């Protein structure tokens with residue numbers, strides 16, 4: 323592994339499946355999920371890519387090896403590659419973006435906006451997803467702003483906010499006010515995420531749908547017509563299962 327072929331810490335690579343949420347919902351996608359995160363959100367649904375107890379499942383792979391996996395899964399046919407985690411911004415993705423773009427692939431990255439990278443400007447889609455109060459994390463808005471600056475308006479940039487309750491909703495409104503140029507996607511939180519990586523943990527779909535209805539009512543009541551409210555389609559289809 324060299325500067326042009328840096329190592330990436332990978333939790334899993336899977337697909338093609340559809341993107342289950344946000345601006346790219348429904349789009350066939352290969353996922354590169356990285357291992358490690360600088361946050362510990364109370365309701366994290368990707369603990370297998372965050373908690374150190376799963377480190378033994380993560381693998382340091384060269385950029386070339388990651389790329390070979392993407393090509394094999396997609397049959398060499400260009401598609402959208404989603405860089406997720408964990409916090410994928412921790413990993414050195416610049417060389418992978420160059421390699422993939424040379425072959426016609428596109429790249430989306432979702433991050434909470436705590437780690438800033440110059441290669442954000444080489445993405446096709448940057449999804450900034452600062453975490454609301456229910457996560458028990460504290461947002462560094464200056465860092466989120468710095469992520470935007472690093473992207474230099476080159477990728478499509480959107481905000482995605484998870485909402486569990488009224489204070490999360492107020493936080494989402496504050497985020498929208500801070501970044502009025504950015505399209506905003508609201509997503510009801512899943513209060514039944516897999517615990518300790520147990521993908522068989524049942525999902526309370528009725529509870530999630532009730533939260534979605536409340537969110538739609540709130541947006542309509544407040545005449546917040548710029549917001550888009552979307553469910554997590556993969557949770558509705560497959561619950562907490564991994565690799566789909």
Ligand code: SF4
Pocket residue numbers: 359360361362363365366367368369372407408409434453
């Ligand atoms: S930022 Fe995302 S991956 Fe990291 S702990 Fe929070 S929800 Fe989990």
